[in-house]
Amino acid sequence: MATIKDVAKLAGVSVSTASVALRGKGPVSEATRRRVIEAARALDYQPNAIARSLVTRRTRTVGLLLSDLTDPYFHEIAKGVEAVLSRAGYALILADTDRSPEKELRAYEIFRSQQVAGMILAGSGTEDEAHFEQLEKRDVPIVTLGRHRSGLPCVAVDNVQAAKTAAQHLIETGCRRIGLIAGPPGLLAAEERREGYLAALAEHGLSPDPRWMLVGDFTPAGGYRAAMELFTARGLDRHDRPDGLVAGNDQMAIGALKALRELGIRVPEEIAVVGIGGIPTGEYVEPPLTTVALPLKTMGEAAAQMLLCRIERGGGSLPEQHEEHIWLETTLLVRSSTRARSAR
């Protein structure tokens, strides 16, 4: 690999002149600038970001921490993050915690040692965000996605409202006995969505039967198991059964749909199902899934953008100028897993 020294030598200038010329900042005669650029091209010179970072004390890398690379929730988010970052010339260091504290710690250490300019924390993570908040204090800006309780800057959606919208849609289309497959306890999004579900029911004077409330793990398999249990293991007779079901996320809704098909329970006629998330797959299952769509790509872009702002503003651990929380809107996507409005 050619170094700036090689470039300088070939161009017949000093290293510092080469440095200045290459970056276009500072005073250089047009002639030498040209010579240096030319030399750089001839040598296929690529600046060594490592060396540069060491002296400038800032890198152009950001760490993205997420809890499961195979969870569709993260795919568009990651895509959005990557797009914004790479356009800005930043490198994205990705770490998957697999929801394991050890892996999270390892990721944290890698990020630190790599001197990331900032980090994006997506998904649950450990309850214990202590290390991260500490980092924030040391001038490593952090933006979280969905962890709005953490005291860290955050891009999020109103999960309570999202679940409320889901349940309301069910109510408006005629459901009265509405069940829930909640996400894993302890996960903020799951708790909030449960809350929204309860609130919507309460607002309409509907009381949720505890037998209709299940817990899944945000995976399709979890949704499948929950729905199976709901309809086979809970001793519900024909009129005790729910006629509507809110799933804590699309993944579980999709699993539930499969269980219902296997049980010969018609959707939406016998039970309407609504998910939360808006992942692309929802369109391709049977019936196509009605869902409260989260602006996933936008969430990723916004988080990256916000982080970039904070990084480039510099030393921004106490910024008042910009909002610390961005709330994005969700949208109800009505497909066929719920009844048409007119069927009310």
Add this chain to the structure above:
Amino acid sequence: MATIKDVAKLAGVSVSTASVALRGKGPVSEATRRRVIEAARALDYQPNAIARSLVTRRTRTVGLLLSDLTDPYFHEIAKGVEAVLSRAGYALILADTDRSPEKELRAYEIFRSQQVAGMILAGSGTEDEAHFEQLEKRDVPIVTLGRHRSGLPCVAVDNVQAAKTAAQHLIETGCRRIGLIAGPPGLLAAEERREGYLAALAEHGLSPDPRWMLVGDFTPAGGYRAAMELFTARGLDRHDRPDGLVAGNDQMAIGALKALRELGIRVPEEIAVVGIGGIPTGEYVEPPLTTVALPLKTMGEAAAQMLLCRIERGGGSLPEQHEEHIWLETTLLVRSSTRARSAR
């Protein structure tokens, strides 16, 4: 951030002694070693990988280049890569090319300037792999996933065989008029799968009707459009229609399944459908998708492992010791989108 200097001072030793003690290599008295470690912990010291890399001239980062972060094909692959890399203490720099040459070039430059220790190239990329092969020559090991024509070390599956297996399965379960939704022309995997499809038919003395051969873009929407065209725009009467369909990947198969449902064409009774890929979603569509599953996670792990080998062997641009190509097996996963064997 504490530096090694701070640690040395606190421990009352020289920087070089601290360095040696911290890494456990070289001669240090047990007593000072302990003192240094203690000081490091007290200061929450984390070695600066940037500085270290500058002097050792090697980083512990590897670049992963893929063509679309939202394509399920990559999810388990990326997960496998990440797992192996992070376990080995490497940072993963991710870049999404979006199948755009400019973005690919940008990624290439970022990887280079970050001095990645190696790279994994997954997915199509530009035809022009020139830059990358050049890098390889400069001692930046590269492993490709599925680009086995490139002359670069590679982890791959036999796509010809995979498609052959798919078509054979259809034939064995009684299909005789077998169509194909091929992937994008120019994409190696797509071409090879087409080839396998043709070979299987030929071996059984079946001649493919050109009207049954469509092209999609590896997305569900593409598969949907292709299936719609096959059954509505090609003027096929009842007995001209295919009774079996090979899709170039699971994504397109899933899209096709949706189209068939909308058209009221029963699967597998009227037409059996088989995909290639084995993505998790296949299990949750209706009917569950029969597919030739690729060992995606293993592919990612193997590629990362192979890269690590080459990195740590050092200067390995001409290695004979290890295989340059790893071929992984595919497995037919029979679900309900094809007829049961007994129905032959």
Add this chain to the structure above:
DNA sequence: ATGAAAGCGCTAACAT
């Protein structure tokens, strides 16, 4: 066993 000194590739004062 420990420390002093040099230097990785680059940028940033500071001369000239």
Add this chain to the structure above:
DNA sequence: ATGTTAGCGCTTTCAT
């Protein structure tokens, strides 16, 4: 406008 010098945080000879 250009060059000289110093130094980022660390590892690595080489003395001691």
